[in-house]
Amino acid sequence: MKxxxxxxxxxxxxxxxxxxxxxxxxxxxxAAIAVIANPFAGRYVEDLTELMEIGEELGALLxxxxxxxxxxxxxxxxxxxxxxxxxxxxxxxxxxxxxHPRLGTPVRRVLSKGAALIPSSKKRGGPGLCLDIPLGHKDxxxxxxxxxxxxxxIHDAPRADEIIVALAVTxxxxxxxRIGGLSKAQIxxxxxxx
Amino acid sequence: xxxxxxxxxxxxxxxxxxxxxxxxxxxxxxGAVLSVIHNPFAGRYVDEIAGFxxxxxxxxxTMAKILAEALGGPAVIEGYGKGAIIGSAGELEHGALWxxxxxxxxxxxxxxxxxxxxxxxxxxxxxxxxxxxxTHINxxxxxxxxxxxxxxLxxxxxxxxxxxxxxxxxxxxxxxxxxxxAAADIKGLDGLR
Numbered sequence: 001m002k003x004x005x006x007x008x009x010x011x012x013x014x015x016x017x018x019x020x021x022x023x024x025x026x027x028x029x030x031a032a033i034a035v036i037a038n039p040f041a042g043r044y045v046e047d048l049t050e051l052m053e054i055g056e057e058l059g060a061l062l063x064x065x066x067x068x069x070x071x072x073x074x075x076x077x078x079x080x081x082x083x084x085x086x087x088x089x090x091x092x093x094x095x096x097x098x099x100h101p102r103l104g105t106p107v108r109r110v111l112s113k114g115a116a117l118i119p120s121s122k123k124r125g126g127p128g129l130c131l132d133i134p135l136g137h138k139d140x141x142x143x144x145x146x147x148x149x150x151x152x153x154i155h156d157a158p159r160a161d162e163i164i165v166a167l168a169v170t171x172x173x174x175x176x177x178r179i180g181g182l183s184k185a186q187i188x189x190x191x192x193x194x
Numbered sequence: 195x196x197x198x199x200x201x202x203x204x205x206x207x208x209x210x211x212x213x214x215x216x217x218x219x220x221x222x223x224x225g226a227v228l229s230v231i232h233n234p235f236a237g238r239y240v241d242e243i244a245g246f247x248x249x250x251x252x253x254x255x256t257m258a259k260i261l262a263e264a265l266g267g268p269a270v271i272e273g274y275g276k277g278a279i280i281g282s283a284g285e286l287e288h289g290a291l292w293x294x295x296x297x298x299x300x301x302x303x304x305x306x307x308x309x310x311x312x313x314x315x316x317x318x319x320x321x322x323x324x325x326x327x328x329t330h331i332n333x334x335x336x337x338x339x340x341x342x343x344x345x346x347l348x349x350x351x352x353x354x355x356x357x358x359x360x361x362x363x364x365x366x367x368x369x370x371x372x373x374x375x376a377a378a379d380i381k382g383l384d385g386l387r
Contacts, residue, residue, distance in 0.1 A: 005211055006210070006211055006212055006213065006214075007208060007209065007210050007211060008208070008209040008211075009206065009207065009208045009209075010205075010206070010207040010208075010209075011204065011205070011206050011207075012204065012205040012206075012207075013202065013203075013204045013347075014202065014203045014204070015201065015202045016200050016201060016202060016203070017199065017200070017201040017202075018201070069205075069207075130348075151347075151348040155323075155344040
């Protein structure tokens, strides 16, 4: 592996009620998160290829772990999102290098499809920072019931020379969606939008 | 009898490969299971609350099983701890209701573990974090297994809820080297040494 991984964290959430209503079936989502060394911490490096390659391998690893945590086939995943947080000795561009050029292809391979853009967020900060991973339907970005977000945090990361890379997958949308818009039953799935 | 109304369950699993030192052959695994339930005593003083411990027993057992399995099965579990965060319309005393059903559930699932289950509790709002102490399941003084895991979630506990947590680990701190009683030297008679 190119990435030097210190820690992998898996978070699985299952929501069964909202106020006085049962959520049936429960909504479920999982995040797989890797804490890795930042090979470029503390200095400016022009060529970020190494981080792009790390993004590619983490795309596969984290998606496989998230799907396994939900106990579903990749094809059964409904929405997804990704995020990265860079420790204080790194650049925001390091997060971009991991997330954008190469991470998506292996994610889509594990999930069978994934016509939609993978929503993302990134930031720089210290250990315990809170990272909100945006979520959207994997085949049609406009599916309104699946606009969501998942908060994660790891108390001891990122250290100054580390990067947190997170990938979230769900098998459902929000718990009780009722604000209209495109529904998943109406997905055409051709352009990744509708 | 009060119904245990479960809104949300979260499982967090950590796999720790190293912390700057030599990576051990087997990574340390640490995990938590959190349940956010309705607090039946929120908003008023209720004198008789102890019966709720019995109501919580099945939830405790279910959580202990989920967590032990997620970490590789009861046979690999070496450390444990428990905790509760009570929503702001409740009392700290409501958190104490978790001691018996949470602790004994883990001890039962782990083959009658001998050590007291370390714990921590507080009143807090959504997003509150709790550091749950972790100690060896058969001998509280095993120094290599003194640890803690921070837990919490963004949208709970609401004012009329409580967050109940169990934590387990599969071994010592990743680079443990400060001496004291070693797991290999446990006598295992009193739960302490």
